[in-house]
Amino acid sequence: MVLGPWYILVELWNLLTPLTLLYVGASTFIGIVIGMLPGLTATMGVALLTGLTFGFPPKDAIIILICVYVGAIYGGSRSAILLNIPGTPANAATCLDGFPMAQRGEAGPAIGLATTSSFLGTVFGLFCLAFFTPLLGKIALQFQSWEFFWLAIFGIVVCGNLTAPTDPLKGWIAGFVGLLVSQVGQEGIAAYPRFAFGFDQMRGGFALIPVLVGVYGIAEVLGVMRETVVPRVTTQIQKVLPRWRDLWQYRRTILRSGVIGVIIGAIPGVGEDVAAWVSYDFAKRGSKTPDEFGKGSREGLIAAETGNNACIGGAVIPVLSLAVPGSAPAAVLLGAMWLHGVRPGPLLMVEFPNYIWEVTAMFILASLAMLVLGLSLVRVLVKVLMVPRPILMPIVLVLCVIGSFAISVRVFDIWVMLAFGLLGYPMRKYNYPAAPMVLGVILGDMADVNFRRALIRTAGDPTPFFTRPISLILVAVTLLTVLARSAWFRQLLTAGSARLKAAFSRP
Amino acid sequence: MDYTFRRPDFYTGVILCVVSLGIVAECWRMPRDLQGWPAYASPGVVTGLLGLGLFGMGLALTLRSVGRTGGPLAICGTDVRTYLADVGTRRLALMLGISVVYCLLLGRGIPYWLTTGGYLLAVMCVFRAGPLWQIVLISAASTAAVTYVFNRVFAIPLP
Numbered sequence: 001m002v003l004g005p006w007y008i009l010v011e012l013w014n015l016l017t018p019l020t021l022l023y024v025g026a027s028t029f030i031g032i033v034i035g036m037l038p039g040l041t042a043t044m045g046v047a048l049l050t051g052l053t054f055g056f057p058p059k060d061a062i063i064i065l066i067c068v069y070v071g072a073i074y075g076g077s078r079s080a081i082l083l084n085i086p087g088t089p090a091n092a093a094t095c096l097d098g099f100p101m102a103q104r105g106e107a108g109p110a111i112g113l114a115t116t117s118s119f120l121g122t123v124f125g126l127f128c129l130a131f132f133t134p135l136l137g138k139i140a141l142q143f144q145s146w147e148f149f150w151l152a153i154f155g156i157v158v159c160g161n162l163t164a165p166t167d168p169l170k171g172w173i174a175g176f177v178g179l180l181v182s183q184v185g186q187e188g189i190a191a192y193p194r195f196a197f198g199f200d201q202m203r204g205g206f207a208l209i210p211v212l213v214g215v216y217g218i219a220e221v222l223g224v225m226r227e228t229v230v231p232r233v234t235t236q237i238q239k240v241l242p243r244w245r246d247l248w249q250y251r252r253t254i255l256r257s258g259v260i261g262v263i264i265g266a267i268p269g270v271g272e273d274v275a276a277w278v279s280y281d282f283a284k285r286g287s288k289t290p291d292e293f294g295k296g297s298r299e300g301l302i303a304a305e306t307g308n309n310a311c312i313g314g315a316v317i318p319v320l321s322l323a324v325p326g327s328a329p330a331a332v333l334l335g336a337m338w339l340h341g342v343r344p345g346p347l348l349m350v351e352f353p354n355y356i357w358e359v360t361a362m363f364i365l366a367s368l369a370m371l372v373l374g375l376s377l378v379r380v381l382v383k384v385l386m387v388p389r390p391i392l393m394p395i396v397l398v399l400c401v402i403g404s405f406a407i408s409v410r411v412f413d414i415w416v417m418l419a420f421g422l423l424g425y426p427m428r429k430y431n432y433p434a435a436p437m438v439l440g441v442i443l444g445d446m447a448d449v450n451f452r453r454a455l456i457r458t459a460g461d462p463t464p465f466f467t468r469p470i471s472l473i474l475v476a477v478t479l480l481t482v483l484a485r486s487a488w489f490r491q492l493l494t495a496g497s498a499r500l501k502a503a504f505s506r507p
Numbered sequence: 508m509d510y511t512f513r514r515p516d517f518y519t520g521v522i523l524c525v526v527s528l529g530i531v532a533e534c535w536r537m538p539r540d541l542q543g544w545p546a547y548a549s550p551g552v553v554t555g556l557l558g559l560g561l562f563g564m565g566l567a568l569t570l571r572s573v574g575r576t577g578g579p580l581a582i583c584g585t586d587v588r589t590y591l592a593d594v595g596t597r598r599l600a601l602m603l604g605i606s607v608v609y610c611l612l613l614g615r616g617i618p619y620w621l622t623t624g625g626y627l628l629a630v631m632c633v634f635r636a637g638p639l640w641q642i643v644l645i646s647a648a649s650t651a652a653v654t655y656v657f658n659r660v661f662a663i664p665l666p
Contacts, residue, residue, distance in 0.1 A: 225599065
């Protein structure tokens, strides 16, 4: 732990080869382009590249995916500032102040501030990743089947709650659908083929990447092609390099947004969009000039962009320590690690002790590439925004097909991708968030195997699910999350606190 | 115009209830003494519980929708006609139709470059991406690039 910085430097040195640097530059650029094109998200980008880089050596494939992830979360700010359309959901809060800045002729400074605060957020997140992952990993070693089962349920409930804030029921439904999707095919204890209905292809279940590419990629392609209005960039961009005075002036906002981003990132499945909104909200509450928020406030822009990029590091902490993703793109990253033979989880520090430092070094390279490309390729990237959607989207669909097909070389996976695209489109239209579903697909096997294994270990006695300390905490938080969204529980709490106040105020 | 059906929650809830009951029934049919494992470790236990959970949520969605004020529950002919007349619906149907045909043609012995080139050309023509010569050029170049990069450079098999 004390030698962590040294290990990071060693891993960074190992990564500094011409080929790796080429991958870093190219994949960060691809990530930025994916992020800045409205309709293409970071999750879709990482899922797509997972399939396309399947044949690569594991180290190269993972660094490419990390660069795409970092680049895409940042890239969305570009269209948010120039078009008032968030490139990814993570950049929705950026629109509020980025676009007004562009409207008053400050598109360049807005892009510069978004780039530097994204960089600072990513750096803050990756240092938290390096520091907290080993600590959480030690706690995770105490987890057994009972805790892993509840962790899966906790993840789904919390993720559903936070990604569908106006209607958590839809978030939970999406999560349960994901859990059920993961149950198709041979299960993990007796290899019984569930829901195969006599089809050989179904015995293997639905592969993760075609499902994710379908839910995010195909649904997005269909959604974008449905639209008739194509936005145009009309703003002139001058000086991009930010003033250091601005960054220093808002150092507290940067630090606070970084902390918020990391904490939200570490909550299973919640992700960068929530991190950006919460950071923005806290920045507004703590600002000396809250009235400027929404009218082109530099502080608001910095808060949103620092928060969403700091979330990346936070989201990878539970991936490495618990094998539970903190966001939808991190879920795909976890799937990619599995595909390449890395087994994140409590035993990672035992089996691959240097892996955390290696991932941290990869994030450092990704964030540096993002900073350099973001500040230097401004006009080139604006031209990408002008590519007509009817040209871009069919090419994206072709890449989705290759990405889904490449992993197992099965035409069945193309149909799976298409089917989940058809499911993902109405889900998006009727406000069912995709993130809990993705989390469900990832955590379903963990919930199933650990529930049954726990019962086998206690000869059918379910008591330890509710009596072991960590289990109890997870059950309590899960129940509270559900109950807190019901009106009668809130009324009960209000009535209870009123009675308490009355009791204490009596002479 | 972005047309939205009335009471989508009601229909979603009903569909979820039916599907989840089917899941529970299928789980009930799964073996309960597989390879000597006790019944509580049988393959259908967790899946069945998840199915019951989804049924509960589907029921809650349905009842909530019935309880809320708004338009009538039944879909009328005007709804369907308005939806079908919507420009967005037509664009969606076109893109979906061409994409489904493309996916169904893959892996059936037709050369990949031919299927993909045809698909790109069809979508770009239908959605009027530009002048015809430009569309032909872009679709041919994209197909050649995708085929070469993934099949030759990355050694990824193509369907």
